[in-house]
Amino acid sequence: MEALLTLVVNLFFFYLLLGLFFALAFIWKGAEKIDPKTNDTSWFFKLLIMPGAIALWPYLLSKWVAKSKRL
Amino acid sequence: MSVNYAPILWNRQKKRYDRIMLGLITLYLILFAAFQLLFRPEISPETLIIRATATLAFLMLHLILMIGPLCRLDRRFLPLLYNRRHLGVTMFLIALVHAAFSIIQFHALGDVNPLVSVFTSNINYQSISQFPFQVLGFFALLILFLMAATSHDFWLDNLSPRIWKSLHMMVYFAYALLVMHVLLGVLQQEGYPAGFIFLGIGMVAVSSLHLAAAIKGKRQEERPEGTTADTFVPVCRVDEILENRAKVVIIRQENIAIFKYDGKLSAINNVCKHQNGPLGEGKIVDGCITCPWHGYQYLPENGQSPPPFTEKVATYDVKVMDGKVYVNPKPYPEGTTRPAAVIGV
Numbered sequence: 001m002e003a004l005l006t007l008v009v010n011l012f013f014f015y016l017l018l019g020l021f022f023a024l025a026f027i028w029k030g031a032e033k034i035d036p037k038t039n040d041t042s043w044f045f046k047l048l049i050m051p052g053a054i055a056l057w058p059y060l061l062s063k064w065v066a067k068s069k070r071l
Numbered sequence: 072m073s074v075n076y077a078p079i080l081w082n083r084q085k086k087r088y089d090r091i092m093l094g095l096i097t098l099y100l101i102l103f104a105a106f107q108l109l110f111r112p113e114i115s116p117e118t119l120i121i122r123a124t125a126t127l128a129f130l131m132l133h134l135i136l137m138i139g140p141l142c143r144l145d146r147r148f149l150p151l152l153y154n155r156r157h158l159g160v161t162m163f164l165i166a167l168v169h170a171a172f173s174i175i176q177f178h179a180l181g182d183v184n185p186l187v188s189v190f191t192s193n194i195n196y197q198s199i200s201q202f203p204f205q206v207l208g209f210f211a212l213l214i215l216f217l218m219a220a221t222s223h224d225f226w227l228d229n230l231s232p233r234i235w236k237s238l239h240m241m242v243y244f245a246y247a248l249l250v251m252h253v254l255l256g257v258l259q260q261e262g263y264p265a266g267f268i269f270l271g272i273g274m275v276a277v278s279s280l281h282l283a284a285a286i287k288g289k290r291q292e293e294r295p296e297g298t299t300a301d302t303f304v305p306v307c308r309v310d311e312i313l314e315n316r317a318k319v320v321i322i323r324q325e326n327i328a329i330f331k332y333d334g335k336l337s338a339i340n341n342v343c344k345h346q347n348g349p350l351g352e353g354k355i356v357d358g359c360i361t362c363p364w365h366g367y368q369y370l371p372e373n374g375q376s377p378p379p380f381t382e383k384v385a386t387y388d389v390k391v392m393d394g395k396v397y398v399n400p401k402p403y404p405e406g407t408t409r410p411a412a413v414i415g416v
Contacts, residue, residue: 002183005190012186035229037075045078045225052220056230063229 019054022061026053030064076225080365088154092161099127117176124169129253131162132246133273140284142363146352149363156222163212163219170212173205204256211248214241227346236347250274303390303397309336309414312396317341317360319351322400327351327387329398330360330371335411337371338387338398345382373408391415 027046031038031053038045053060081089103123107114114122138155141148178188189209195201218239220226227235253270257263304322312318312331319328319341328341328351339360341351348364355361359368359377369376374384383406388399391412403409 001194002187002191006184006187009184009187009190031225035225037228038225039075041076042078045076045223048078048223049225051216052223052226055217055220059230 016054019057022057023050023053026057026060026064030060034060034063034067076223080224084150085154085157088150089157092154092158096127096161096165099123099130103127117172121169121172121176124165124172125257128162128166128169129249129273131158131165132242132249133277135159135162136242136246136277137280140280142352143284144280144287149352152364153366160219160222163215166212166215170208173208177205199255202255204252207248207252207255211245211252214245214248218242218245224345232344232347246277302401303388303399306396306398309391309394309396312336315355317351317353318396319349320398322398325387325400325402327398327400328360329389329396330355331414332358332371334414335371336389336391336396336414337409337411338389339369339371339374340384340386340402340405342384343367343382344384350384372411373406375406 027050031046031049100123103126104119107119107122135155135158138148138151138158142152174185174189178185178192181188183191189205190203193201193203193205195203218241221230221235221238230238250270253266257266304320306320306329307318309331312329315330315332317328317330319326321327326341327338328349329336329338330351332355339350341349343350343362343364345362345365345367348362348367350360350362350369353361353363355371356368358370360371361368367376367382368380369382369384372386374386376382385402385405386407386409387402388409389412390397391414396412
């Protein structure tokens with residue numbers, strides 16, 4: 001039981017770690033790609049959307065990829 | 072409502088709202104600490120912080136859940152709604168402090184990963200009285216985190232209003248988890264009868280307000296019967312609509328707000344494009360229909376947000392005959408200009 005839960009918790013942390021790397025790239029380049037209203041926004045705004053980007057990175061990644069393909 | 076995203080949408084009223092909120096939070100924490108130190112002087116600082124933040128966050132969650140139905144029951148509560156988002160994010164941050172101190176106090180001193188310890192230190196999952204209540208709090212906090220993290224309009228636009236709304240409706244699931252967290256954990260283990268009473272009052276208040284608002288909403292949804300030859304449906308008398316306000320009707324699944332202004336009447340769809348707010352509960356400000364929830368605006372004759380904004384809602388034909396208002400429930404495409412019905416002609 002403990003081994004299984006340790007694995008689940010480690011996977012959870014791994015997911016968040018990937019999300020952190022993604023979120024850094026996203027607030028640097030990706031946000032402007034998927035939503036023009038983020039152009040010329042402050043770094044404070046980008047910091048505010050970062051926790052959500054860490055949590056929902058697979059969804060944002062798919063949107064970013066889809067947008068890049070269309071351009 | 073802006074062309075580019077602002078980090079935080081503050082205006083004079085919202086700043087006042089936040090100042091009052093922070094003042095009341097500080098007052099609560101001071102009173103709670105004073106009360107605890109008076110009656111339980113042996114309490115440790117960590118336990119004091121855990122209890123103060125737990126009760127404060129839970130109290131704030133009750134308030135947040137009650138604001139919506141209170142505003143539906145009485146417009147005078149609307150100012151509480153204008154900045155509910157900041158109240159929600161603040162409540163999450165307070166709950167996070169509670170969780171962090173709880174994990175440090177109860178799970179960080181062993182050789183097991185503290186988060187793993189939350190799930191494994193008590194494995195009486197089959198027992199009701201000994202159920203590991205902290206797990207329930209963890210999942211509730213996860214939901215509250217998702218809600219706080221996606222509270223900015225950026226997420227509303229990019230997740231789509233339907234997904235965003237569904238995500239934020241999970242607050243009721245989080246509330247249920249927290250009720251169980253409190254019931255099973257704190258109250259049962261400590262034998263604290265006053266806690267049961269407070270929890271009961273809170274649950275009854277939240278559920279009865281939602282029920283009362285739902286009943287009132289059902290009564291207000293008028294569905295006029297009978298149509299004239301050109302499919303216009305009688306709604307009400309002209310003098311039943313206040314100046315710069317609206318009458319809301321639902322006809323054939325169309326949710327319509329008919330606004331009276333400058334001797335004219337115009338009808339638009341009642342659902343705001345921002346967060347599905349009830350436009351018909353708002354009023355006309357500076358010539359624009361203004362959503363009572365977050366101030367999104369639409370021109371009454373075409374349902375379009377004034378430039379440079381791009382939101383649009385459907386419009387409907389309205390006419391006045393013998394002092395009565397008639398509306399045709401067939402919607403025009405969003406943003407279509409329709410002539411206003413002139414009162415008295």
